[in-house]
Protein backbone atom coordinates (compact mmCIF):
# COMPACT_ATOMS: atom_id res chain seq x y z
CA UNK A 641 0.00 0.00 0.00
CA UNK A 642 1.52 3.32 -1.12
CA UNK A 643 0.32 6.76 -0.16
CA UNK A 644 0.34 10.29 -1.48
CA UNK A 645 -0.65 12.86 1.10
CA UNK A 646 -1.77 16.45 1.05
CA UNK A 647 0.85 18.97 2.11
CA UNK A 648 -0.77 19.58 5.51
CA UNK A 649 -0.48 15.88 6.44
CA UNK A 650 3.27 15.75 7.08
CA UNK A 651 2.91 14.42 10.57
CA UNK A 652 0.62 11.59 9.47
CA UNK A 653 3.05 10.83 6.66
CA UNK A 654 5.93 10.46 9.14
CA UNK A 655 3.95 7.95 11.15
CA UNK A 656 3.04 5.98 8.02
CA UNK A 657 6.77 5.88 7.24
CA UNK A 658 7.51 4.63 10.77
CA UNK A 659 5.01 1.84 10.08
CA UNK A 660 6.85 0.82 6.96
CA UNK A 661 4.51 2.32 4.38
CA UNK A 662 5.71 4.17 1.31
CA UNK A 663 4.29 7.66 1.94
CA UNK A 664 4.98 10.82 -0.03
CA UNK A 665 3.74 14.32 0.66
CA UNK A 666 2.76 16.77 -2.08
CA UNK A 667 5.23 19.65 -2.32
CA UNK A 668 2.56 22.30 -2.74
CA UNK A 669 -1.17 22.60 -3.22
CA UNK A 670 -3.21 19.82 -4.80
CA UNK A 671 -3.19 19.77 -8.60
CA UNK A 672 -5.44 17.28 -10.33
CA UNK A 673 -2.96 16.33 -13.03
CA UNK A 674 -0.14 15.69 -10.55
CA UNK A 675 -2.29 13.53 -8.29
CA UNK A 676 -3.80 11.65 -11.26
CA UNK A 677 -0.32 10.83 -12.53
CA UNK A 678 0.38 9.09 -9.22
CA UNK A 679 -2.59 6.77 -9.56
CA UNK A 680 -0.66 3.86 -8.05
CA UNK A 681 -0.91 5.60 -4.68
CA UNK A 682 -3.83 6.11 -2.34
CA UNK A 683 -4.41 9.83 -2.04
CA UNK A 684 -5.06 11.09 1.48
CA UNK A 685 -6.86 14.41 1.83
CA UNK A 686 -8.64 16.54 4.42
CA UNK A 687 -10.77 18.20 1.76
CA UNK A 688 -14.25 16.92 1.00
CA UNK A 689 -14.11 18.76 -2.32
CA UNK A 690 -10.89 17.00 -3.42
CA UNK A 691 -12.24 13.71 -2.13
CA UNK A 692 -15.34 14.07 -4.33
CA UNK A 693 -13.48 15.38 -7.38
CA UNK A 694 -10.73 12.77 -7.41
CA UNK A 695 -12.97 9.84 -6.41
CA UNK A 696 -15.18 10.64 -9.43
CA UNK A 697 -12.12 10.36 -11.64
CA UNK A 698 -11.56 6.84 -10.38
CA UNK A 699 -8.71 7.53 -8.00
CA UNK A 700 -8.48 5.73 -4.67
CA UNK A 701 -8.95 8.58 -2.17
CA UNK A 702 -9.30 8.58 1.60
CA UNK A 703 -10.81 11.48 3.53
CA UNK A 704 -9.34 12.09 6.98
CA UNK A 705 -10.12 14.68 9.69
CA UNK A 706 -8.42 18.07 9.40
CA UNK A 707 -6.87 18.03 12.88
CA UNK A 708 -4.61 15.64 14.83
CA UNK A 709 -2.47 12.92 13.29
CA UNK A 710 -3.93 10.50 15.84
CA UNK A 711 -7.46 10.89 14.48
CA UNK A 712 -6.14 10.85 10.93
CA UNK A 713 -4.33 7.58 11.58
CA UNK A 714 -7.47 6.09 13.13
CA UNK A 715 -9.39 7.05 9.97
CA UNK A 716 -6.85 5.18 7.81
CA UNK A 717 -6.99 2.13 10.06
CA UNK A 718 -10.78 2.06 9.88
CA UNK A 719 -11.04 2.67 6.15
CA UNK A 720 -8.07 0.69 4.86
CA UNK A 721 -7.26 -1.76 7.62
CA UNK A 722 -3.63 -0.69 7.75
CA UNK A 723 -1.46 -2.36 10.35
CA UNK A 724 -0.29 0.19 12.93
CA UNK A 725 2.98 -1.31 14.11
CA UNK A 726 6.33 0.46 14.40
CA UNK A 727 8.44 -1.18 11.71
CA UNK A 728 11.05 1.58 11.47
CA UNK A 729 12.34 0.06 8.24
CA UNK A 730 12.17 3.24 6.14
CA UNK A 731 14.19 6.42 6.38
CA UNK A 732 12.05 9.16 8.00
CA UNK A 733 13.81 11.77 5.83
CA UNK A 734 13.64 10.28 2.35
CA UNK A 735 11.43 7.20 2.69
CA UNK A 736 14.00 4.72 1.29
CA UNK A 737 14.24 1.25 2.76
CA UNK A 738 16.82 1.05 5.54
CA UNK A 739 19.49 -1.65 5.68
CA UNK A 740 21.10 -3.20 8.73
CA UNK A 741 24.15 -1.13 9.70
CA UNK A 742 27.53 -2.85 9.80
CA UNK A 743 29.52 -3.11 13.02
CA UNK A 744 32.27 -0.73 11.83
CA UNK A 745 29.75 1.96 10.98
CA UNK A 746 28.06 1.61 14.33
CA UNK A 747 31.35 1.79 16.24
CA UNK A 748 32.53 4.87 14.39
CA UNK A 749 29.30 6.83 14.39
CA UNK A 750 27.33 6.07 17.55
CA UNK A 751 28.33 7.98 20.70
CA UNK A 752 29.62 5.55 23.37
CA UNK A 753 26.94 6.61 25.82
CA UNK A 754 24.18 5.85 23.31
CA UNK A 755 25.74 2.45 22.59
CA UNK A 756 24.90 1.31 26.11
CA UNK A 757 21.15 1.34 25.47
CA UNK A 758 20.86 1.42 21.68
CA UNK A 759 19.96 -1.57 19.55
CA UNK A 760 18.79 -2.51 16.04
CA UNK A 761 21.07 -0.22 14.05
CA UNK A 762 19.90 0.68 10.55
CA UNK A 763 21.31 2.85 7.83
CA UNK A 764 20.01 4.98 4.94
CA UNK A 765 22.48 4.93 2.06
CA UNK A 766 20.65 7.81 0.41
CA UNK A 767 20.90 10.28 3.32
CA UNK A 768 23.94 8.70 5.01
CA UNK A 769 21.97 8.58 8.26
CA UNK A 770 22.36 5.99 10.95
CA UNK A 771 19.36 5.09 13.10
CA UNK A 772 18.87 2.99 16.18
CA UNK A 773 16.31 2.12 18.76
CA UNK A 774 17.13 4.07 21.88
CA UNK A 775 15.16 6.00 24.43
CA UNK A 776 13.11 7.75 21.74
CA UNK A 777 11.82 4.36 20.63
CA UNK A 778 9.98 3.83 23.91
CA UNK A 779 8.51 7.32 23.59
CA UNK A 780 7.33 6.62 20.05
CA UNK A 781 5.75 3.37 21.19
CA UNK A 782 3.76 5.09 23.91
CA UNK A 783 2.75 7.92 21.53
CA UNK A 784 1.40 5.31 19.11
CA UNK A 785 -0.35 3.40 21.87
CA UNK A 786 -2.11 6.52 23.08
CA UNK A 787 -3.07 7.38 19.50
CA UNK A 788 -4.55 3.92 18.99
CA UNK A 789 -6.51 4.16 22.22
CA UNK A 790 -8.50 6.98 20.57
CA UNK A 791 -9.60 4.81 17.63
Ligand SMILES: [Zn+2]
Pocket residue numbers: 731732733734735736764765766767768769
Ligand atom coordinates in the same frame (compact mmCIF):
# COMPACT_ATOMS: atom_id res chain seq x y z
ZN1 LIG B 1 17.13 8.67 3.80
